[in-house]
Amino acid sequence: MTLLVNRLLGTLADPWLGEAVHRLEHRGAVETVTLPRADLARRRLRLRTDRGSDLAIALPREVALVDRAVLLLDPDRAVILRVEAENWLRLRPRDGAEALSLGYFAGNLHWRARFEGGDLLVAVEHPLATYLERLRDRLAEGRVQQVEQAAG
Amino acid sequence: MTHPFPDFTAPAGPARIGIGGPVGSGKTALIERLIPALTGRGISLAVITNDLVTDEDAERVRRSGLIDPARVRAVEAGACPHTVIREDPTLNLAAAEDLDAAFPGLDLILLESGGDNLASTFSLDLVDWWMFVIDVGQGDDIPRKRGPGIMQSDLLVINKLDLAPYVHVDAAAILREARAIRAARPVLGCCCRPYGRDGADGTDGIDAIVDLIDREVLFTRAARQDAG
Numbered sequence A: 001m002t003l004l005v006n007r008l009l010g011t012l013a014d015p016w017l018g019e020a021v022h023r024l025e026h027r028g029a030v031e032t033v034t035l036p037r038a039d040l041a042r043r044r045l046r047l048r049t050d051r052g053s054d055l056a057i058a059l060p061r062e063v064a065l066v067d068r069a070v071l072l073l074d075p076d077r078a079v080i081l082r083v084e085a086e087n088w089l090r091l092r093p094r095d096g097a098e099a100l101s102l103g104y105f106a107g108n109l110h111w112r113a114r115f116e117g118g119d120l121l122v123a124v125e126h127p128l129a130t131y132l133e134r135l136r137d138r139l140a141e142g143r144v145q146q147v148e149q150a151a152g
Numbered sequence B: 001m002t003h004p005f006p007d008f009t010a011p012a013g014p015a016r017i018g019i020g021g022p023v024g025s026g027k028t029a030l031i032e033r034l035i036p037a038l039t040g041r042g043i044s045l046a047v048i049t050n051d052l053v054t055d056e057d058a059e060r061v062r063r064s065g066l067i068d069p070a071r072v073r074a075v076e077a078g079a080c081p082h083t084v085i086r087e088d089p090t091l092n093l094a095a096a097e098d099l100d101a102a103f104p105g106l107d108l109i110l111l112e113s114g115g116d117n118l119a120s121t122f123s124l125d126l127v128d129w130w131m132f133v134i135d136v137g138q139g140d141d142i143p144r145k146r147g148p149g150i151m152q153s154d155l156l157v158i159n160k161l162d163l164a165p166y167v168h169v170d171a172a173a174i175l176r177e178a179r180a181i182r183a184a185r186p187v188l189g190c191c192c193r194p195y196g197r198d199g200a201d202g203t204d205g206i207d208a209i210v211d212l213i214d215r216e217v218l219f220t221r222a223a224r225q226d227a228g
């Protein structure tokens, strides 16, 4: 049977919810669904929990999904949302000119980015190979260095 | 401003589905096929079309006789069809809210983007789920060219399969290749025209699209029983 979710009850950070879920945990009655961060913007989703329960989420537009949200709580079951850990691709431009060029390039491709020291960090939201392919020439010519191996 | 937890249970309101894709791929034709198919399943529908500077597509859907013309709104996108579905969807949001208010009990709004290129994507603030429509006439290499529309859409539709032999495209091969490129994301082929062609046995592909929409977005009773 499909479980319908039309509202969020709160998060595990809310004391009363945290305790209620914790009690169910002892009975092995807590299920989780895991979402990529990019999907937090969604209001309607059809998902499967880690225990295989079928979940249909339809939220009002003013509600936003967040990590650790309690999607469902009844006397013998809770369903919790988890957001997948994010991988970041760390790129180090060779010099100022390349930094400008790389920043423009990443923006043009709508890559989600952060900056740290002189590095550009790109959120890996698609297969890593698709990012590396776009960066192929820059990496091959040493204009940009991939500093850490991002997983995924 | 989104509030994480309003302390009331508000109805979710109508679902919104975006339909994007290159010029002439068959977006409006698909809407003309989806209207009767969805209405037949008891879904209450409205349509928003985006054109550059006219309401050509909206007028076509209004005159189709398939839907109450008042349920069809036009948004004029100006020179940038992708801006009004992604960076600044204000005009489309306003049109959707107008329809919500005018037709209580609405289940679904279909939103056709103006014809664009392979880079167009929808904002998830505007739509809940979106499909990208290409057709075989644009060449069998289109899926290989990727682009955000091909890669990120919730459903890739390859239309005009009836034309495949005339444009030297192997229909089975283009579907296979698109599925490989999109990994787990769905790809469906269809023929929106000529109307009714092979429709009875479902080989025009329209029913499969409606099934997926129901399963992923509408959650009607039938779709909820299909928990597999």
Ligand SMILES: Nc1nc2c(ncn2[C@@H]2O[C@H](COP(=O)(O)OP(=O)(O)OP(=O)(O)O)[C@@H](O)[C@H]2O)c(=O)[nH]1
Residues within 6 Å of the ligand: B021, B022, B023, B024, B025, B026, B027, B028, B029, B030, B057, B114, B115, B116, B159, B160, B161, B162, B163, B190, B191, B192, B193, B194
């Ligand atoms: N043979 C064939 N023709 C089709 C099919 N679907 C659409 N067409 C034709 O393709 C042309 C374009 O269809 P539209 O529905 O106007 O395409 P569109 O994507 O809405 O076009 P724009 O809104 O202008 O970007 C029309 O002449 C349709 O009759 C199909 O499955 N098979």
Ligand SMILES: [Mg+2]
Residues within 6 Å of the ligand: B027, B028, B029, B057, B112
């Ligand atoms: Mg059209």
